[in-house]
Amino acid sequence: MTATDVRPAAVPPEGAESETEQVPALDAGAPESGRVDVDALSRLLLGQWADIRTKSRAAATDERIVRDDSLPFEGQRERVFGQLKLLVEGGHVLRAFPSRLGGEDNPGGNIAGFEELAVADLSLQIKSGVQWGLFGAAILHLGTPEQQDRLLPGAMNLSVPGAFAMTEIGHGSDVASVGTTATYDPETGEFDLHTPFRGAWKEFLGNAGRDGVAAVVFAQLVSKGVNHGVHAFYVPIREVGPDGRAAGFLPGVGGEDDGLKGGLNGIDNGRLHFTHVRVPRENLLARYGQVAEDGTYTSSIQSPGRRFFTMLGSLVQGRVSLDGASGVVSKMALAIAVRYANERRQFAGAGLDEVVLLDYGRHQRRLIPRIAETYAMSFAHEELLALFDDVFSGRKDTPETREDLETMAAALKATSTWFTMDTLLEAREACGGAGFIAKNRLTQLRADFDIYTTFEGDNTVLLQLVGKRLLGDYAKQFKGASAGDIAKLVAARAADSALHGSGLSRAAQAISDAGSARRSAGHLRSEETQRALLTDRVQVAVAELGAALRPASKLDPQAAxxxxxxxxxxxxxxxxxxxHLLKWEAFTRALATIEDAGTRQVLTWVRDVYGLSLVEREIGWYVVNGRLSAQRARTVTGYLDRLVRRLRPHAQDLVDAFGYGPAHLRAEIATGIEKERQDEARAYYREERATGRAPISEKALQKSSKRA
Amino acid sequence: MTATDVRPAAVPPEGAESETEQVPALDAGAPESGRVDVDALSRLLLGQWADIRTKSRAAATDERIVRDDSLPFEGQRERVFGQLKLLVEGGHVLRAFPSRLGGEDNPGGNIAGFEELAVADLSLQIKSGVQWGLFGAAILHLGTPEQQDRLLPGAMNLSVPGAFAMTEIGHGSDVASVGTTATYDPETGEFDLHTPFRGAWKEFLGNAGRDGVAAVVFAQLVSKGVNHGVHAFYVPIREVGPDGRAAGFLPGVGGEDDGLKGGLNGIDNGRLHFTHVRVPRENLLARYGQVAEDGTYTSSIQSPGRRFFTMLGSLVQGRVSLDGASGVVSKMALAIAVRYANERRQFAGAGLDEVVLLDYGRHQRRLIPRIAETYAMSFAHEELLALFDDVFSGRKDTPETREDLETMAAALKATSTWFTMDTLLEAREACGGAGFIAKNRLTQLRADFDIYTTFEGDNTVLLQLVGKRLLGDYAKQFKGASAGDIAKLVAARAADSALHGSGLSRAAQAISDAGSARRSAGHLRSEETQRALLTDRVQVAVAELGAALRPASKLDPQAAxxxxxxxxxxxxxxxxxxxHLLKWEAFTRALATIEDAGTRQVLTWVRDVYGLSLVEREIGWYVVNGRLSAQRARTVTGYLDRLVRRLRPHAQDLVDAFGYGPAHLRAEIATGIEKERQDEARAYYREERATGRAPISEKALQKSSKRA
Structure with missing residues (x-):
């Protein structure tokens, strides 16, 4: 690894050297107005389950719980398995389970606590997610009370480590098409669980490689010659050895270890397959579908499709929690990168001193909009978690709230996990070579986090789910409408198109702007303008898509x-x-709750940076669709630059408010070490100059000899 | 890791199931016209040094040379060190060195061969880059012939593993400001090499952690009280043990191991520091600067600044080779992802069969534009390498060609390494969970490649170097021009601004388009249109920047x-x-060399996809600056979609032509294994249906009972 040889353009022209020493302080460029109350903002970010979050975050700094990079492959797994036991003992992971079994009936708080485990190690987080959030949660949500009583205690106390055997190597996103079958045999009162071909092996399952002694297996339930669709079965898979740990596979069960992965190597992912394994009838998790002794299938949900989506929907917490984990990881990454950017100096500025990275315009542009998006993500997640808790506590459990929850979880999980991957990449690059050293944590976080974008729902597939919901809502506008109503709607839409598309409104805007960038910027700063722009972006595109897809119902299948x-x-x-709109709205609602005026002012700028970043990213759409005049579009970037610069003095406060200190970050460059080194170097040169020991530069010598 | 539960929007409405089985073949949608001659295209991509490239690529499949994921930390280092010896024995790494010392005086061929080492392992590539491309090349380019004769043999035959000690923990991009000093002592005829503070420790150096016995150390050369700037010194750092391997540090030398990194763990990166280490005068690498016995400094280059940049410029091959390595890695990543996308099926289509991923519009959009950019990158790299060879062979070695080379290397290295990181991310996601398994190689490539974006020049800093060159060229237009000339230029610029900015040309374009998307698309397909758009993007922005920065020379340092x-x-x-423009132009020039009409046709579409992807990414700029009317801008995406769809049947050919087969890719999912699984599953269901064994679905039963 070597370095480069160029001075950035920000270096002043030759001869600009000054002999007076300027020390641009960390807070260079005093806040125009407003000052963040870091503690109060920190409390706001902790949200509804602040106590649990704080407790879990503190537990995640326990030296027994944190990641140990020095361990080899098997050692990592063993350490993480041991850590799960500590989580049980510490009471950190059972909050979602029923009080009667030792839980707390607290679904929202449980997720809040779970999210903070990312501070310790993402392998630990996901391994505990497999055990309690998937294996345990499947028993909780898909089982009957009797099954909960019988099967949950072992899952909860970890005496039964379990796998969640849904995905197959041949079917990931399309769960409805898994190949594994569970055929009821009324002769014995058992299901025959079977893997009919290689593509139906269960795959990528945490706890399947080594530790699991049971699994919840998803299979096509067949009885009396009828396939009732995918259901979940509780299936023991391994013997338990004298030490209480998993030993060999039970008869008919087979599998393989997935071996080394790109990350999360503290988890023993693996594959499972079943050769006519007999499962007692009582082990069909029977909340949504039951098979009587004679093989008669019954369900409270008549439609097989709706039944399937209801069952899977009950497991939405995975997506909710990954959205939250994204927030934790982004916050940590930015806390590391901003701290380093505020201490690291490179290239001389106008004075003798070298410039702190975050004083460079480009560096501000790399980090500050990502801080803004992280705030948006955090506020939106808090709303998502509240909705989740409303539904799963039973307080507001209706088909409509469930549908809203699933759509919101899908939209947020997809956008948040992508954003976090992008942030981890940018943070690593912004820390240069130091970012690549494992003890500065960024590379390991990215390696582990990578898979978050495709598990618990591939982001691309999740966004299609969201899109279908948006299209469905759009179609409802037309449902039950008379021909006249529709004509009016269409006419309104057409008028809108004419107004925006023909450039008429654009021309009007250009005139009203009258060339004043300031006034345009004032317009962009307005909450209403931002909302209108971001909302239009979605509404217009949905309407266009809806119109484009309308003919599908009249086409043959292939053409459709x-x-x-x-x-x-x-x-x-x-x-x-x-x-992104959901996040912007959540941010805007959160602003209204901030009482401290300085904090509210700064956070309003942060919200504006988020909103205008979104507009800038798709500026072409806004201009092409007549939402912004070319003139006003030009001002977006300039105004954003100004806002980013205005936030620069607040950057450290904004990441400090995330609430992750050196003990959480565990990154050497987030401990102040770079500042120590830079200060030592500056003191050395100051001393050299003061004592006259410093050699004269050849360049200076040439200049003076020319003068002579 | 679990899956998701939604069917993508591409699923037809309920009831659309067809009983006739359709098998969308891999080539579904026969090529409209044109057919790639894969072998001929493959030869074209091999370029000027095809033989060396082929030989190196083949060597990189040697089982002794390839990466072994199973090894622990120290084992990886030991394996890679052993592999370097094999490279020497195989004659793969000495081509750049002088014939008189056993080399081949072949700078271009040497880089071509080096690039292909990425096929084996990026650790191997970079460790050999450290030994011969940095340590050896510094002796070659900065040393005198006598020093070459004395010092190169050990570097070449690996009896002297060496570090390239330029970067310090406190100074990466700003090499001119490193803190290490080498003060000449005329009493002893030695330099006193010293590390004055912690920030001046040499850092991130390959070979410094364990294997290095010497280093080329960059330090401020001080003699007779004058600092002559950064020079390179050949410095032994470790004892050589009886086994010929590095043993303890020599007196005055100290250091630490960098330990675990985010990737490239086959390389022993480390830190070095020096406490008044005595270096003989003869070990100053003296090509560009010499110190006489009495301490008198002389140099053939008068200006200290130009001398510094000349020295560093002689090491440009690092950037050239990383641009090439980016191409190799992108090609491998896309070969893996496209093969998988052509075999993997998910969700039923219009028939009973499930749809191959690459038949989905979104999946095409994810992979095909990246194939196009990879072609552009590959052709541009070939031009860069030819220029490099022209300069370093001495055939066309002028200050102007050197400057062009450095600018082009910076622009291509930065854009290519960023693109490759993005491609590795997208390829991993496009392969879902399978992409995360180490044996499918994508995650490991990304972990290792990550640092390419910031070493050999941080991309952000490199692009500023490019920008300064662009601004300089722009300023030359004004140099020596009379006031009248300048007025004319300014007037022309203003007219241009008025024409484009006011919307007049846009209005004219809208009228000429006359609402015909087809005709607009025809326009976009034109090479001249693409060139004009991409060139305008650069020229206009440079002119605007030049105008904005002009006042700097009159400002005080801080304001400037x-x-x-x-x-x-x-x-x-x-x-x-x-x-990006450089790449588009190189692609366009390459098109002209293709003789086979079918290949040229397909590659022209590929070039158009690249060009229009660039326009689409910055569509806002084009509209805001009046280069595209809103109407025409709307057609860009539609036309791009059509082109991408047209290329879909050629996607496999296009990645096959990269020339990397299963032995190079070493990814299980690129071996046909997914197709086997999918075929087996489809055969199973076909058989079940044929024999009537298949259970009837509950949904079908409900429908038929409603009818009854």
Whole structure:
């Protein structure tokens, strides 16, 4: 690894050297107005379950719980398995389970606590997610009370480590099509669980490689010659050895270890397959579907499709919690990168002193908009978690709230996990070579976090789910409408198109702007303008997509498929824009709750940076669709630059408020070490100059000899 | 890791199931016209040094040379060190060195061979880059012939593993400011090499952690009280043990191991520091600067600044080779992802069969534009390498060609390494959970490649170097021009601004388009249109920046710094656009050399996808600056979608032509294993249906009972 040889353009012209020493302080450029109350903001970010979050965050600094990079492959697994026991003992992971079994009936608080485990190690987080959030949660949500009583205690106290055997190597996103079958045999009162071909091996399952002694297996339930669709079965898979740990596979069960992965190597992912394994009838998790002794299938949900989605929907907490984990990881990454950017100096500025990285315009642009998006993400997640708790506590459990929850979880999980991967990449680069050293943590976080974008729902597939919901809502506008109503709607839409598309409104805007960038900027700063722009982006695109796809119902299957397929890319993009809108709205609502005026002022700028970053990213759409005049569009970037610069003095406060200190970050460069080194170097040169020991530079010598 | 539960929007409406089985073949949608001659295209991509490239690529499949994921930390280092010896024995790494010392005086061929080592393992590539491309090359380019004769043999035959000690923990990009000093002592005829503070420790050096017995150390050369700037010194650092391997540090030398990194763990990066280490005068690498016995400094280059940049410029091959390595890695990543996308099926289509991933519009959009950019990158790299060879063979070695080479290397290295990181991310996601398994190689490539974006020049700093060159060229237009000339230029610029900015040309374009998307698309397909758009993007932005920065020379240092800093972000962005333009032009030139009509046709579409992807990414700029009417801008995405779909049947050919088969890719999912699994599953269901064994679905039963 070597370095480069150029001075950035920010270096002043030759001869600009000054002999007076200027020390641009960390707070160079005093805040124009406003000052963040870091503690109060920190409390706001902790949200509704602040106590649990704080407790879990503190537990995640326990030296027995944190990641140990020095361990080899098997050692990592063994350490993480041991850590799960500590989590049980510490009471950190059972909050979602029923009080009657030792839990707390606290679904929201449970997720809040879970999210903070990312501070210790993402392997630990996901391994505990497998045990209690998937294996345990499947028993909780898909089992009957009797099954909960019988099967949950072992899952909860970890005497039964379990796998969540849903995905197959041949079917990931399309769970409805898994190949594993569970065929009821009324002769024995058992299901025959079977893997019919290689593609139906269960795959990528945490706890399957080594530790699991049971699994919740998803299979096609067949009885009396009828396939009732995918159901979950509780299946012991391994013997338990004398030490209480998993030993060999039980008869009929087989599998393999997934071996080394790109990350999360503290988890023993593996594959499972079943050769006519007998499962007692009582082990069908029977909340949503039961098979009587004679093989008669019954369910409270008549439609097989709705039944399937209800069952899977009960497991939405995985997505909710990954959205929250994204927030934790982004916050940590930015806390590391901003601290380093505030201490690291490179290239001389106008004075003798070298410039702190975060004083460079480009560096501000790399980090500050990502701080803004992280705030948006955090506030939106708090709303998502509240909705989740409303539904799963039973307080507001309706089909509509469930549907809202699933859509919001999908939109936020997809956009948040992508954003976090991007932030981890940028943070690593912004820390240069230091970012690549494992003890500065960024590379390991990225390696582990990577898979978050495709598990618990591949982001691309999730956004299509969101898109279908948006299209469905759009279609409802037309439902039950008379021909006259529809004509009016269409006319309104057409007028809108004419107004925006023809450039008329653009011309009007250009005139009203009258060339004043300041006034345009004032317009952009307005909450209403931002909302209108971001909302329009979604609404117009949904309307266009809806119109484009309307003919599908009259086409033959292949033509209908092709029509959808032609618009699949747009559908994903509009859903992504919707996810961002949700975050912007949540941020805006959160602003209203801030009492301290200085904090509210600064956070309003942060919100504006988020909103205008979104507009800037898709500035072409806004201009092409007549939402911004070319003139006003030009001001977006300039205004954003000004806002970013204005936030620069607050950057450290904004990441400090995330609440992750050196003990959480465990990154050497986030401990002040770079500042020590820079200060020592500056003191050395100051001393050299003061004592006249410093050699004269050849350049200076040449100049003076020319003068002579 | 679990899965998700939604069917993408591409699924046809309920009831669309067809009983006739359709098998969308891999080539579904026969090529409209044109067919790639894969072998001929493959030869074209091999370029000028095809033989060396082929030989190196083949050597990189040697089982002794390839990466072994199973090894622990120390084992990886030991394996890679052993592999370096094999490279020497195989004659793969000495081509750049002088014939008189056993080399081949072949700088271009040497880099071509080096690039292909990425096929084996990026640790191997970079460790050999440290030994021969940095340590050896520094002796070659900065040493005198006598020093070459004395010092190169050990570097070449690996009896002297060496570190390239330029970067310090306190100074990476700003090499001119390193803290290490080498003060000449005329009493003893030695330099006193010293590390004055912690920030001046040499850092991140390959070979410094364990294997290095010497180093080329960059330090401020001080003699007779004058600092002559950074020079390179050949410095033994460790004892050589009886086994010929590095033993303890020599007196005065100290250091530490960098330990675990985010990737490249086959390399022993480490730190070094020096406490008044005595270095003989003869070990100053003296090509560009010499110190006489009495301490008199002389140099053939009068200006200290130009001398410094000349010395560093002689080491440009690092950047050239990383641009090439980016191409190799992107090609491998896409070969893996496209093969998988052509075999993996998910969700039923219009028929009973499930749809191959690459038949989805969104999946095409994820992979095909990246194939296009990889082609552009590959052709541009071939031009860069030819220029490098022209300069370093001495055939065309002038200050101008050196400057062009350095600018082009910076622009391409920065854009290519960023693109490759993005491609590795997208390829991993496109392969879902399978992409995360180490044996499918994508995660490991990304972990190792990560640092390429910031070493051999941080991309952000490199693009500023490019930007300064662009601004300099722009300023030359004004140099020596009379006031009248300048007025004319300014008037022309203003007219241009008025024409484009006021919307007049846009209005004219809208009228000429006359609402015909087809005709607009025809326009976009034109090479001249693409060139004009991409060139305008750079020229206009440079002109605007030049105008904005002009006042700097009249400002005080701080104000000048602030002015540059306010435009730093734009400067980086315009340089990035310039890098893309270079690639587009190289692609276009390469098209003209293709004789086979079918291949030329397909590659022309590929070039168009690249060009229009660039336009689409910055569509806002084109509209805001009046280069595209809103109407025409709307057609860009639609036309790009059509082109991408047209290329879909050629995708496999296009990645096959990269020339990397299973032996190079070493990814299980690139071996046909997914197709086997999918075929087996489809055969199973076909058989079940044929024999009537398949259970009837509950849904079908409900429908038929409703009918009854």
């Amino acid at each position: 498929f092709d029509l959808f397929n032609d618009h699949q890319h747009e559908l994903v993009e509009v859903s992504r824009a919707y996810g | 710094f602030d002015l540059f800093n306010d435009h730093q972000h734009e400067l980086v962005e315009v340089s990035r656009a310039y890098g």
